[in-house]
Amino acid sequence: MVDALILTGTGRYSDPWHAYSETSPLLAELARAAGFSPRIETGADGALRRLDDGVRLLVINAGDPEGPDSVDPTGTRTPATEPEEPVASLAEGDAALASALDRGIGILAMHSAAASLRDYPSYERALGGRWVRGRSWHPDFGEAHVRLDPEHPLAAGLRDFAVDDERYTDLRLDAEIDRLASHEHDGLPYPLVWTRDLGRSRVVYDALGHDPRSYASAGHRELLARALRWLREV
Template identity: 60%
Template sequence: MHDAIILSGTGRYADPWHPFADTSEALADLVRDAGFTVRIADDPDAALASLDDAARLIVVNAGDPLGPNANAGAGADGDRPVPPEASVIAAGDAALDAAIDRGIGILAVHAAASSLRDHTTFGRALGGRWLRDVSWHPPIGEAHVHVVGNHAIVEGLDDFTVFDERYTGLRLLDVVEPIAEHTEGGVRHPLVWAREFGRSRLVYDALGHDTRSYESAGHRELLARALDWLSRVPAATAGDA
């Protein structure tokens, strides 16, 4: 029995830029170190639809279903995205709703900001999105991450460097608690945030383009702390450490 599920980018959730299989394995190692038993799911829609009470953590490491692989499995005309049956999407939303009601941790990583677009429950939980023609990132490279705020996840954590993409111009859609930011064009941009809603908790981490991201000791420490915080659900009260 697995209590953590990693939704990994394959099929319509794959893209030409992100090595999801490799980064999902790197994340699985971190999740195991946090005390979870892990299953990597290569069909995110089906995995959500079959979510059960054993799940304590969901990790979303998948791409945009309306991106360049949207036509995977398309018909002869090849010009329309082919999502799963509406019943599968509805079942996934219902299962995720039930999990959020009882209390679950959600870690959403990097391209997850543009993923699971058909699943409205996930979109509401995430608190922000990558918007086409608005969000962007500078070229991948060495990046300085500014730790901000006083959340339990970052208490005593120093700024760190990481080789990664720095997502910029993400659109915040709800209240989030900033965990880390980066500076671009003289402006601070949210990079990692936490949310607590009802009995559940979420951390979004815009880092994690490829496995080089997880070679950063600072990034690994931040994720270890995030996973510890996410493991303590159901959340007793808002702001409970």
């Protein structure tokens, strides 16, 4: 029985820069190794609307390059492009996600997921941080040194590691996070991976994962394996 959904970037959640069709199967492999039975979903909005009690893990591996970066005075985000689903259906999907967060679910958000699902306030609140156009950025793709926080329980016994990737930088942090990994640029530290406990639910955001080369790093794979096992405890 499927108990994990991987929302992969297609339609308005796709972009020219990220190979979601290549990275989502790699995430599915990691999820299976952690004990989940995953299914890759190409229609994120529809999958969220159909979210049921059997889903224990939700992986967001998608973007939203045309999405807005600010809310209107009522707190509602207005899509920059016409949504593929009716607004009422988006609201149903958000209600289903809010219900899942209340009952207990694990969420793993990868890389460009910091700029995705902007029509879902429940996701916005759960994630704890956002990519903001005009503020957030990343150094050129290349080898990066990832530093683990020795105080975080998921880092116990692990060493810092190298990875070929993009390092998202200057994300807007909206809530308290538990930093698991970071990188430095021009002598300043920036969070790369964080965790959050949300009542019965748990969230992991990983700013790495630009393309398959990221998953070739043994250190990154092990970090994701630990994150997925932690999420499985929900």
